[in-house]
Amino acid sequence: MLEAVHDTAEYSLPSRLAQLIVSPAVCCVKASSKGLQKSLWNLGGTTQYSVPCNARDAFDLEDETDMQEQIAQIKQDFLQALEKVENLSTLEELRIGVLGKKGSLTSLLRGMGAVAPELRPQVGQWINQAREELENRIAQREEMLQDGALQKQLLLETIDVTEPRPLPRIGVQHPNTMVLNEVLDCFVGLGFEVVEGPEIELDYYNFELLNIPKNHPARDAQDTFYISDNAVLRTHTSPVQARVMTTRKPPIRVVCPGRVFRADEVDATHSPVFHQIEGLVIDRHSSMGDLRGTLDAFAKRLYGEDITTRFRPSFFPFTEPSAEVDLTCFNCRGSGCRVCKGTGWIEVLGSGMVNPKVLDMCGIDSNEYSGFAFGIGLERITMLRYGIPDMRLMYEGDERFLRQFR
Ligand SMILES: [Zn+2]
Secondary structure, three states: OOOOHHHHOOOOOOOOOOOOOOOOOOOOOOOOHHHHHHHHHHHOOOOOOOOOHHHHHHHHHHHHHHHHHHHHHHHHHHHHHHHHOOOHHHHHHHHHHHHOOOOHHHHHHHHHHHOOHHHHHHHHHHHHHHHHHHHHHHHHHHHHHHHHHHHHHHHHOOOOOOOOOOOOOOOOOOHHHHHHHHHHHHHHHOOOEEOOOOOEEEHHHHOHHHOOOOOOOHHHHOOOOEOOOOEEEOOOOHHHHHHHHHHOOOOEEEEEEEEEEOOOOOOOOOOOEEEEEEEEEEEOOOOHHHHHHHHHHHHHHHHOOOOOEEEEEEEEOOEEEEEEEEEEOOOOOOOOOOOOOOOOEEEEEEEEEEOHHHHHHOOOOOOOOEEEEEEEEHHHHHHHHHOOOOHHHHOOOOHHHHHHHO
């Protein structure tokens, strides 16, 4: 539309006003050079136009100063805004507002078409210089903000490794559990298998199969809690052995730990609930010598190489012959002290050769096989081991007591 300007237009430029006659349409524009520029732009997107020399000269001066002013203004506004930027996102907004596609400086560059051709390199250079300068300032500010953010984060996440903290409360194993694990470790090392059974047991396994029939006086000593006529809270862990003997073929080598129950009054050495660890070995030719060797190894492992065993004759319906087993006092190592009441020995467990009658009742041929068994009271060896004077301490759950085993 405007290409014909130089052909047909007549220019008279009294100071800052221009009048343009545009062909074929006639368009009158009254404006400052800035306004004229705008008007020309408004007339067509990719307008090509030229103006006569005298007019151009007049425009040139205006354009040049105007551009410089605009660039300076943009820079000034930018730098003022930059001072106030406190975070990276605001900085990015500012950058887009000036250097982005629609930013103020970019728009100036786009408007270069309105600048006289011979001035364009100069104006372009100014804009680019300004752009470069602003980009540098943005980069500096960005670095500062990032550093600041990092410092802030470091400060927030600082851990003073030298600051004393209260120790976390760590639970400890009950002394019974510690000794039990030690005993089981010892027997597992000797080739025993750990087997467990029910705490509510049939009379048949708890008494009958162990040679304790209904009228047997041993039932009085093991008075217990009856669930029904046929079911009791087990009085020992021997029924586990009975269950093993009725279901497995020899050789058998098991150790049976567990909770047992008796109708005892609570005192310093008795409780209606306590723990046993019983052992059973059945094989061809197993003898009292094997029993003693096994218990010797157990005693030495638990209390030291200088500990030995002493067997005293006793009676248990389950075994024949039977023996109470004493260990060298591990407190005085045999010389006599308060713990062993001056004897140098401590009674620790009961044992014996499995009664052949029991073997037969459980379906094991007593002519072919023999076996030995032993029963250890866990509480007793725990109390002896740690010098615990009263059995009740182990069940009261008092932390002051338990903490001592840390
Ligand atoms: Zn002693």
